Amino acid sequence: MMPTYYLVPENMEGERGLSGIDSVQQLPQISIDDPAIISLRAENGMTKEEIDGRVVKFLRRSLKAGVAPFYRVIVDTPIGRDGINGWSL
Numbered sequence: 001m002m003p004t005y006y007l008v009p010e011n012m013e014g015e016r017g018l019s020g021i022d023s024v025q026q027l028p029q030i031s032i033d034d035p036a037i038i039s040l041r042a043e044n045g046m047t048k049e050e051i052d053g054r055v056v057k058f059l060r061r062s063l064k065a066g067v068a069p070f071y072r073v074i075v076d077t078p079i080g081r082d083g084i085n086g087w088s089l
Helices: 035-044
Strands: 003-006 029-031 056-063 068-074
Touching: 003 035, 029 035, 029 056
Parallel strands: 029 068
Antiparallel strands: 003 056, 056 068
C-alpha cells in the first residue's frame, strides 16, 4: 500500500507534527531523485531548485494505528553509491 504524500506549505501553517522542531534540517531526508518527489515536481511544475529544502508530508496507513503522518525534508542528493548518509544500492 503506497502512502499519500504532498508538499507542506512553505509557512508550515497547520502542521502540528512540526511544532516541536527548531529547523527542518532536524527532519529525516529524502532525495530529490526519489520517485515520490519526482512525481510531486511534475504535479506542481517545479524545478529541482524550487523543491530543494521543502518539506513533504506522508500519511502512512495501518490497520492498528490508523493514519500516521511523517515528514521528510527534500535534499538535492542523488540516491545511490554516495547518496544520502552514505547509503548505497
